[in-house]
Amino acid sequence: MSLRDFARSKDNLNNSGLNNASSVTLRDVSKSYGEEWLSDDVLKDVSIDFPAGELTVIVGPSGCGKSTLVNLMAGFEQPDKGQVLVNGEVIHGPAKDRMVVFQETALIPWQTTFENVIFGPKMRGEKSGKALKDEAEALLVKVGLGEFIHKYPIQLSGGMQRRAELARALINEPTVMIMDEPFRGLDAMSRSLMQEFFLDLFEENKKTNIFVTSEVDEAIFLADNLVILSNKPTTVQKVLKIKLPRPRDYKMLTSAEAFEYKREALELLHDEAMKSFAVLK
Amino acid sequence: MSASSQATNGQNKIAKPQGFDLLIYRVKKYFGRLDPYLTILGIGLWLFTYWVLCEGLQVWRFTKLPGPVAVSKDWFSTTPFQGISIFTAEYYDHIAVSCRRILIAFGIATALGVPLGLFMGWSRSIRDYIFPLIEVLRPIPILAWVPLSILLLPGFEWPVLFLATLASFFVTTLNAMLGVDSIDEEYFRAAGCLGSSRWDVFMNVVVPGALPFIFTGLQISIGVAWFSLVAAEMVSGDLGLGYLIVDAYMNNVTVPMVIAMITLGFIGYFSSALVRMLGNKLMAWHVKELNQQGR
Numbered sequence: 098m099s100l101r102d103f104a105r106s107k108d109n110l111n112n113s114g115l116n117n118a119s120s121v122t123l124r125d126v127s128k129s130y131g132e133e134w135l136s137d138d139v140l141k142d143v144s145i146d147f148p149a150g151e152l153t154v155i156v157g158p159s160g161c162g163k164s165t166l167v168n169l170m171a172g173f174e175q176p177d178k179g180q181v182l183v184n185g186e187v188i189h190g191p192a193k194d195r196m197v198v199f200q201e202t203a204l205i206p207w208q209t210t211f212e213n214v215i216f217g218p219k220m221r222g223e224k225s226g227k228a229l230k231d232e233a234e235a236l237l238v239k240v241g242l243g244e245f246i247h248k249y250p251i252q253l254s255g256g257m258q259r260r261a262e263l264a265r266a267l268i269n270e271p272t273v274m275i276m277d278e279p280f281r282g283l284d285a286m287s288r289s290l291m292q293e294f295f296l297d298l299f300e301e302n303k304k305t306n307i308f309v310t311s312e313v314d315e316a317i318f319l320a321d322n323l324v325i326l327s328n329k330p331t332t333v334q335k336v337l338k339i340k341l342p343r344p345r346d347y348k349m350l351t352s353a354e355a356f357e358y359k360r361e362a363l364e365l366l367h368d369e370a371m372k373s374f375a376v377l378k
Numbered sequence: 379m380s381a382s383s384q385a386t387n388g389q390n391k392i393a394k395p396q397g398f399d400l401l402i403y404r405v406k407k408y409f410g411r412l413d414p415y416l417t418i419l420g421i422g423l424w425l426f427t428y429w430v431l432c433e434g435l436q437v438w439r440f441t442k443l444p445g446p447v448a449v450s451k452d453w454f455s456t457t458p459f460q461g462i463s464i465f466t467a468e469y470y471d472h473i474a475v476s477c478r479r480i481l482i483a484f485g486i487a488t489a490l491g492v493p494l495g496l497f498m499g500w501s502r503s504i505r506d507y508i509f510p511l512i513e514v515l516r517p518i519p520i521l522a523w524v525p526l527s528i529l530l531l532p533g534f535e536w537p538v539l540f541l542a543t544l545a546s547f548f549v550t551t552l553n554a555m556l557g558v559d560s561i562d563e564e565y566f567r568a569a570g571c572l573g574s575s576r577w578d579v580f581m582n583v584v585v586p587g588a589l590p591f592i593f594t595g596l597q598i599s600i601g602v603a604w605f606s607l608v609a610a611e612m613v614s615g616d617l618g619l620g621y622l623i624v625d626a627y628m629n630n631v632t633v634p635m636v637i638a639m640i641t642l643g644f645i646g647y648f649s650s651a652l653v654r655m656l657g658n659k660l661m662a663w664h665v666k667e668l669n670q671q672g673r
Contacts, residue, residue, distance in 0.1 A: 207661070
């Protein structure tokens with residue numbers, strides 16, 4: 098069975114519907130770090146709408162503050178100015194409705210895959226015992242890790258770790274998934290498999306997905322909306338609607354339409370990248 | 379996934395030997411490698427040099443020291459010439475007293491130092507209260523504490539225990555704190571986003587995440603406990619291996635002095651091996667991580 102079949106065969110994961118997706122809005126968000134007089138602005142008056150149930154990809158030159166955006170939306174950090182709204186309400190700190198999948202991996206190394214997956218519900222005391230165990234196991238089987246339930250993260254391959262992390266997020270039934278360059282560091286083959294796997298999951302649950310990446314191809318392949326950022330201080334350059342049909346297939350990336358998106362995105366990004374390159378010089 | 383299940387099954391071609399067979403297998407495997415022979419060679423060279431200096435060529439000042447032959451003759455004799463051998467009860471009294479003191483001192487230092495260090499790493503304000511104080515007290519050498527401890531504490535036993543505890547307490551505390559510092563911020567964030575309370579984070583992230591550093595600290599701290607114990611016994615003891623060394627020196631019997639030193643070395647070695655084993659038992663994930671890196 099292929100990964101896609103695994104993703105498609107998942108039936109009890111979620112009954113799709115808009116009630117399990119929330120909209121996320123950034124309103125004039127600014128953020129800077131360091132001493133006041135240095136005023137190293139990372140974000141300046143950034144406003145982005147993430148429509149409920151859609152997959153929005155944020156792409157920008159490296160070091161432009163994409164991770165800062167993630168930290169603000171997850172609630173790990175507070176904006177200096179402006180607001181982060183979920184379903185129209187200002188957020189206060191991290192919460193289980195917004196799950197983050199981290200760069201590289203943040204599976205807890207001293208817990209087995211299974212312990213990692215049940216961590217959230219167990220800590221919140223929502224579910225326990227056999228019900229939780231069965232749910233976690235079913236979920237791990239669905240992501241193709243049925244035989245690796247009691248392994249430690251270090252014993253899994255990169256792609257397996259990302260799938261375990263997806264399972265750890267999904268068991269909490271979040272309404273928003275925030276993915277911070279989740280497939281970075283994977284080899285090209287695992288990366289494209291993971292992209293397809295992830296798309297199938299999305300097309301099935303239709304949760305609000307916010308996906309951060311620095312790869313244009315990946316962005317176009319996944320996105321409903323493509324948010325292109327500028328260099329520091331980061332602002333939104335352009336939001337592209339990607340109208341490739343769903344379910345998506347890798348071959349679509351070679352279509353004329355996809356090329357046109359790519360050309361436009363690359364032009365915008367290239368100019369920005371050149372600016373930061375010039376600054377470095 | 380069927381491919382991977384075949385791979386897992388394929389690894390179990392040989393049934394795992396049980397009981398005594400397993401032991402034989404392990405021993406054979408161990409002696410199949412180069413390391414044990416290097417160890418034996420190392421010890422042999424050291425013993426040979428010792429013998430050449432003291433008994434073979436009798437080089438200058440080394441004539442004052444008993445050589446390996448003289449020491450082992452007395453050590454394994456039922457009627458030791460200089461009073462201490464594996465057949466005298468006195469030898470075991472000294473060992474037992476020192477071991478008991480280490481057990482108490484190391485136990486107290488660990489019971490106080492680990493939680494204190496963890497809390498210091500976990501909470502900024504606890505660290506602000508305590509860390510500067512510890513950093514000022516830590517560099518004061520143990521021997522400098524001797525007069526104070528004799529003035530302050532009654533009898534022989536209390537000052538000795540206090541001195542042995544003190545040194546190992548500092549090491550343990552500092553390592554536990556650094557252990558918390560070493561934990562990746564992402565694990566705290568992941569736990570926060572999964573809805574853990576502050577206490578859950580402490581129990582599930584802080585404590586297990588700091589364990590590798592804690593056990594490194596404990597291995598150092600048991601060593602430190604031994605050498606501060608011996609220093610303390612030399613100054614204000616009535617029994618124990620440290621006392622035996624000074625007592626032998628004072629009475630001009632050098633063989634028990636050397637026996638006590640070597641005994642200390644072995645007991646120290648085994649005690650830190652014990653701590654290491656306990657650590658590996660508690661940190662299966664860490665052992666696997668190290669194996670993965672080929673260490």
